[in-house]
Amino acid sequence: MKTLFDKIWDAHVVTHIDDGPDQLYIDRHYCHEVTSPQAFAGLRERGLKVFRPGRTYCSPDHNIPTHDQDKPIADPVSRKAVDTLRENAEANGLTHYGLGHPLNGIIHVIGPEQGLTLPGYTIVCGDSHTSTHGAVGAVAFGIGTSEVEMVLASQCILQPKPRTMRITVNGKLRPGVSAKDLALYIIARLGTDGATGYFVEYAGEAVRSLSMEGRMTLCNMSIEMGARGGMVGPDATTIEYIRGRANAPEGEAFEEAARRWLALATADGARFDREVEFDAADIGVRVTYGTNPGMGIDVGATIPEPKNESDAKVLEYMQFTPGTPIAGTKVDYVFLGSCTNGRIEDFREFARVVKGRRRHPDVTAWLVPGSRAVMQQIVDEGIDVELVRAGFELRQPGCSACLAMNDDKIPAGKLCVSTSNRNFEGRQGPGARTVLASPATAAAAAVTGVITNHLTI
C-alpha cells in the first residue's frame, strides 16, 4: 500500500548510499538560461558530454524581453546568458526552443503544454517552481546548478528521500475562489516553512474539481511553504489533458499508458508522514499583504497587527497600516503571467472579469502569456481583441515581472497586484511592493485601480 509519491520515487532508485542519499534516475530534465551555464561549464571542465541528450529540453525564459523578441536582446549580459544556453544546447544535441521559436516560453508552461511532462515521471529543473509539473502526477522538484550538472553527466542525481504529506481539501470551493486563492490559503495556514522536508500530495474534492491548469497553479506554489514538491494523483482530468499533446504517446500506446498512469494513484490505506485537512468552504478570495507568500488574508479582511519587530518592518516596507482594510488600496501596476498564472485559462479568467470595463487610467498593466503557444491561443480565441478594446496591451512570453530579470521592473515604492508566486522584498524590482492574487483579482484591480473583491464588481 504505497503513496503515489513512493511508487514513483521507489521505481527510480538506481542505487542507495548507506546513511546517505538515493541515486535517483531522472526521466525529464528542463533547462533555462540562469541556472545551467555553470553546469555545462563544469561538464566541459571534466571532459564530459551530456549522457542522455534526448531527455533534456531547453528554453530561455528569465532574461528575455517581453517586446521586440525578433530583435537582438539589448542588455548584453542577458543576451550572453540566452546565447550561452543555445550554444550549450547545440554543442550537446539538446532540444532548444530559443527566443522567437514557436514553442518558446516559460519552461514550466511549455513542459505540460507540449506533452513532455507525463505522469509517473521524475522531473527536475534548476528552478524551484519545477513543482508545477507535479500536477499531472509526476515527482517534479527544483534543484541547484551542481545537481543540474549531475543530471547532464549521468541522468541521475543524489537526493535524500523526502517525507510525505497529504493535504486534503474537503468540499467544493466557493464561487469565484480559484486555485490561486486555495494555494495562498494553504500557505498562510501552514506558513512558509510549514512543509519543508516534505513532498506534498494534494487530494480531496476541491482539488479533484480543479482543471489541469488549476492543479498546476496549486502545485507550482508548493515551494512557497517549503515543500520539496507538490503533486495530484492522475485521474480522468489528467488523461484528457494529455491526450493528443505533441510528445504524448498515441493510439493504443496512449491507452496503455493511461491505464498505467491511473494505477499510480495512492492506494487506500497508504500512510503519509503527515496529514493535513482543510474545508473548502472556509476559503475566500485571497491576497497577500507582506513580504512572504504566507502573509495572506481574505480580500475583505484588515491588515493584521504586527506580532514582532520583523512584522512591523514588513508593514513599513509595504506601507500598510494595521487595522485598515486591504481592499481600497491604490494599485499602480498589475502583472498577469508567470509559471503560476500564465496559462490560457488565466487569460480567459482575466478577460472575463474585464469584459464590459476598461483599464483604470492610473494602472499600468503587463499581460504576459506563459508561452508562444498560449499567446497563439489567446489570438485564436479573440481574447487579444477584447483586451486591447479594454485598453490593455499584450506582451510577448517570458518570466517577466515575476522576478524582474529583464526590463519589466516595478519601480520602487509602487504597488503591483501580481499573479506570480513571490512577494519577497525587491522581487519585482528594488523597493517594489507586491500583492499576490489570482487572475480574477488582478483583473478587478486593473479596472478599478484599487484592490477589490472581484465578486463585488
Next chain:
Amino acid sequence: MARPKFGTIISRCVPLPIENIDTDQIIPARFLKSTTREGFGQNLFRDWRYDADGNLRPDFALNDPRYGGCILVAGKNFGCGSSREHAAWAIADYGFRVVISTFFADIHRNNELNSFVLPVVVSEVFLAELFDSIDADPAVEVRVDLPSQTVTNLTTGRSEKFEINSYKKQCLMEGLDDIEYLMAHREDIEQYENGNKL
C-alpha cells in the same frame, strides 16, 4: 570551484537574527546573469548591504566592523524561495564556510553542501544564546567540528551535536563531489535504463 577540505573551524560570527531569509535577499535576481560561478560575493545581501545609490548601509551586520569571521548565523528557515545555487556561491565567495540556523530550506541546504559550505542546524536554545553572546561580545568564537559533528559556543561552553549524513560528511572532509560517485556508477545507470518500466 574551490573545494576546501573540512575539519575543525574556530571563528567569529556575523549575526543575522532575521527569520525566513529568502534567496532573493541573499542574491537578488538581477545579479544572476553571470555565466560563471565566481564573483557573486560582492553582491551577497546586495539590497541590505547597499542603499539605492550604492552606499554602504552602516547598520547592516556585514558592514559592521565589530563582526567578522567565516560563520554566518541566521534565523530560522534560511534560504527559502528560489533554487538559485548562486546564493550558496555568493555565501562561499564572500568567505563564509559555515551557516548556523535552526532550520534551512531544503534546496538551499543541498546547494550549500554541494558548494562546500556547511549548514549547521542547532536548537532554538543554542541559537538564541549564540545571538545573545554575540550581542554582548561581538568577538565571541564558535567551534564547528565536522568529524565529531559538534558545534560549540566558546563563550558559554554550550555544545551540540548536529546532523549530517555520513556520505556528505565524507564528501566535505575529503573535498569530493557527487559527480565522482555518479560517474563510478554508470553501469548501474545503464542497467537501470534497460529495466525501466515507467
